Amino acid sequence: MTHPITRHFIDIASESGTRRVHYRKCGNGGPTILMVHQSPRSSGEYEPLMQQWAQHFTCIAPDTPGFGQSDRLHRENPDINDYADAIVEFVDAMGLAGTVAYGFHSGGIILVTALRRHPDRFRALAIGGYAIWTPEEVSLFGRNYLPHFLPSGYGEHLTWLWNRMLEQTWFFPWFDTRNQTRMSVAHADPQRVHGAVMDMLAAGNAYRDGYGAVINAPRDIPSGDAPVPACLITAYNGDPLQAHIGRLGEIPANWEARKVVTPADHQAASAEFLLAQGGVSVERLPETDKAGFLPIRTAHFDGLIHWTGARGSARLVVHGPARSSAQADHAGAVAIDLPGHGLSDGWIGAAPTDWAAWQGVIDAAAAALGADDIVYEALPAGDPDLLYPDLTPDRHGSYLTRAWSIVRAERFFAPWYEASAANAIPFEEGAITPEALARAHLDRLRGVAAHSCHVARRAAGVA
Incomplete structure (x- = not known):
């Protein structure tokens, strides 16, 4: 049985201001499990695991600050304590105090710090790989691991990004290309790399805040006699943090750390451990009324439609192909992302070229x-x-630079592929800043159903 995943936003007020947090939810029957992703990913990486664990838990996975669709923290140079406290703010706002929690790599470090600072908020933790960096490693990473990631006018940053995300499975750390740093889990799967690339494009340079806080985090494991909830730490063969199991030192008496063979072994051990701890259950989770995801089911579509704006407004704005609600002018109105665009789900099978199917969803x-x-x-x-x-x-990431060339050219020519004096159009200089192009580029990549949308609308004569 496949358990549906829903998506939501919640606005959290704190001393430094209100920030929006995006989270995914899967399952309705078992105790809650808070799932904190690694950097620089988003909660989207947990979707397969959420569907697997939903038979036992109600899985709740937020995007940590600055990643996915969650706002950054309202402070300069946040440290690991700030990210830990942000997770606790989410726990409190959602009514999840006493929950069990799971975190992989960066997510585990955030959770362990949160547990040490706020032990009453958690019943137990399961962690996948806990990093204990040496001073030399911290120094090496500090110089090389987190370069600034800023869009460039002609898309040069995309070539770096593709290879950075691809080769992090070839070498660890990714920038240290020596025989002795080769990894046993190397791959060249374009779809896997694409997922990480899209998360980095969504985060932008904010990735350095969350990732940097984790890399610079001190060993934060409670003392052996500390009265803290139980925790299981496991790491599988091929995980570069498996060797760090031997670096953990003294851990609390009710904690356990061990090596396992495969990722499946790690996940099974984590679920079994957390199921034995009990937990809390919730009936209804809070969300903001300013943005969200509508579950829509028609003959051709069964998924979530992202919306934003003034709910209750009589006017609904529908963006054009290869764009999103973020680019559409919807001041004083409400706007949606079409299927196969923006943050909305895609169609069942191929996107239809019959406008009636699109109009049904709208x-x-x-x-x-x-x-x-x-x-x-x-x-x-x-x-x-x-x-x-x-x-x-594609295997070499050339689709990224192709999309960038398109969004740049369409600012100067209509249609963009006719780059001639006869097709030149006026443009605003603000529309060709690297930042503006980056936003349009991300929408172009997400607009996988753009061609079908255009064909269907043109045939139907929808103005």
Whole structure:
């Protein structure tokens, strides 16, 4: 049985201001389990595990500050205590005090620090690989591990990003390309690399805050006689942190650390341990009324539609192909991301070229949001076959720079593929800053159903 994953936002108020947190939820029957992802990923990396564990738990996985769709922390140079406290703020806002929790690598370090600072918020932890860096490693990482990640005008940053994410499974640390740093888990799977690339593009340079806090975190394991909840730490063969099991030193009497063989062994041991601890259950979790995800089911679509804006407004804004609600002007209105665009789910099978299927989803979203005036962005001029070339992730990451070239050219020409004086269009200089191009580039990559959307709308004559 496949358990559906829902997505939500919650606004958390603190002394430093209100910040929005995005979280995923899966399962409805068992005790809650808080799942904290590694850096620089998002809660999306846990989707397969959430569906697996949902038979036992109600899985709740937030994006940590600055990653995925969660806001950054409102402070300069946050440290590991700040990220630990942010997780506890989330626990409190969600009503999860007393929950069990799971974290892998960076997520584990955040959770252990949170448990030490706030032991009453957790019943037990299961950790996948806990890093104990030597002073030499901290110094080496500090110089090389976290370069600034800023968009460049012509997309040069994308070549670095692809190879950085690809080769982190070839060498550890990723920048130390020597025979003795080769890893046993190397791969060249474009889809796996693409997932990490998309998370980095969403985080941008903010990745340095969360990742840096973890790398610079001191050994934070409670003393042997500390009255803290139980914890299991495991690491599998091929995990570079398996060797750190021998570096842990003294741990509390109710803690255990051991090596296992495979990732499946680690996950099974973690679930078995946490199930034995009990936990808390919740019936309804809070979320903001300013953005969210609508569960929509039609003949061709069964998934989540992202919405944002003034819920209750009569006007619903629908963006154009290869764009998203983030780019659409929806001031004083509500906006959605179409299927296969932005943060919304994709279609069941191939995206339809019958506009009735698209209109069915739009109408269902409008009804759920209470809107009855639907406004559509204009379609771009041009041939859909040329406007939306294939951007499937490839072995060498060339799709990233191809998409960047498109979003840059479409600021200067209409259609973008006709780069001639006759097709030149006026543009605003603010629209071609690297930051503005980066936002459009991310939407272009997410707009996997753009071609079908354009074809369907044009055939139906939807203005």
